[in-house]
Amino acid sequence: MIEIGKRIRTIRLVKKMNQAELVNGHFSLTYLSRVENQRIKPSDNFIQWVSERLQVPVNLIVNANSDLCLKEIDRLIEKGMQQEFTEEELLFLQLEAQEVHEVIDYIKIYWLLLKYYLDQKHDFSKAREIVEKSKIHIPEYVDQISHASIFHYYMSCGMVCFQAQDYGKAHQYYLLCEAFIDLVDRADMAKYYHKLSQAKRFIHDDMTIALHYAEKAYEFVMELDDVMLKMDVLVHKGILHLALKQYTKAKQCLTEGLEIARKIHDQESEALIYYHLGIGCRDVQKYDKAIEYFVTSERINEKIRPGKNLADCYLSLAEAYKERKEWFTARSYLEKGILLTMEQELHVSFIEMGCLKVHVNKEMTGDWSNYEKDIKNILEYCNEKKQTGIRNKIACELADYYYERKSFRKAAEYYRMAAGKG
Structure with a gap:
């Protein structure tokens, strides 16, 4: 058991009080x-x-x-399925995370903490801290224990990694869930296949793999009375159909999702759907209509919560204005996007913005002199942040650049990197 003094200090820090404020002159x-x-x-x-x-x-x-503490943890699991936690209950969990427990009890505690910060506070930065702290007590692979809370813990960790754009790690966590999927209900199964599909969209070039799991999620959703989840799955299916250039199916899914979003007054989902309707128009070179959709999405996102969705709007608007050769407008959106992605630690979006800025500057000025240096700096950043998927694509681009200039040794070096061997 942690001592009383440590409990007092922990609660004081959570309450953001210094020592003088706590004693208030009553004690020294x-x-x-x-x-x-x-x-x-x-x-x-x-x-x-x-x-x-x-x-x-x-x-x-x-x-x-x-x-009594373990009974209280089990009570909070039951409560957490229906209601939000109080500040006192949060403090209890934070204190228990410092006690000595069995692995299964740590899993329950950290899952509940993650649930609080993900579902109740939408604080992904704090959730990332919780995931890192949990690794001290919970091994990466949990075996010889069978409990639904393990499924929920892995799902929560996957969601945190996905939000941080560490799609490979998110995918690993989602795969770990599969061993425990028989312990959860069909609603959780639907969410699982939906999240797994989302991760596979970013780690596989073949979008049919992600679509397979999205269709599986949709089968479960149709059995449920969960309008929000149905909308999320429909939108994701629409995104995958766009990637496969199945524009009619994409528009059908996105339009159906938009109807639900409007009915339930979900502005965040509306913004996401408008954005992807813009992607569909952009892909068939209807740039004016695409910009109209992107701007609508941008305005909604700026009102609600700045994050990856807003960054995607900035990037796509920059791309659209680049195609129209409106260089200064493109650069303006890129500057806003780069600032946002740095603040939000959106590494993949930051890399994408950086690459587009290199190309905008090159095409605007016709000056290639900084191209190699700028692209190599971006590749270093990819390695630093362990973003191998996008790194390989950028390495392939640089290899093509050298090959066209008959610099075959350098081309070979970056082709090896693109193949994951460099």
Whole structure:
């Protein structure tokens, strides 16, 4: 069991209070410091005072009954399926993450923490911290334990990695879920195949693989009364049909998804759908209509939550204006996009923006002198951030550049890199 002093310090930090604010002149800073550093045992009077200052019950500070704690964790699992967690329940989970537990109990605790930050707070930065902390207590591969919470923990980790654009790692986590899929209901199965399809879209060149799992997700969705999930799967299917140049099917899925989004007043999904309707127009070179859709999506995204969807709008608008040779407008969108992707740590989007900026500058000025240096810098960034998929594509582009200039040794070097051997 972690000592009372450490519990007090943890709660104080979560509450964003410094030591002086906590004691408020009622006790000395030296006394508090000695308690937090385990040098003295706090008095009952001190514990009562601290609990009132921190606005938590005394038992959250002095809790020593491990059986009761495990029962409370199981109660929170039941509650988390239907309701949001309170601040006191969050504190309890954060404290229990520091206790000594069996692996299965750590899995339950960290899954609930991830659920809180993903579903309740939409705080992906904090969720990433939780995933990293969980690795201290939970092995990468959990075997000889069979519990549905393992499925949910892996799914949550996959969602965090996917949001961070680490699609390969997200895919690994989703694959780990499969061993436990028989322990969850059909709604969770639908979500699983949907998430797996999303990851496969980014790690496989053959979009029919991702579409296969999207269709599987849709089969489950049609059995459920989950309008939101149905919309998400329809939109994803539309995106995959676009990638396969099946424009009629794509428009059908996206339009059906847009009708649902409007009915349930889901602006984020509306923005995503308008964006991909723009992609369909762009692919058939209807740039004016594409820009119209992209701008609609951009305006909605700027009102709600800046992130990858807004970055995608900036990138696609820059591409569309590049095709129209409106260089300064293209560069303006790229500058906004690069700033956003740096702030949000969207590594793949940042790389895509950087590559497009190189090409815009090259075509605008006709000057190739910085091309090699700029592309090589981007390749270094890809290696630093472990983005091998997009790195290989960029390496192939640079190899083609050298080959056309009969610099065969350099071409061979980058073709090897593109093949994953460099």
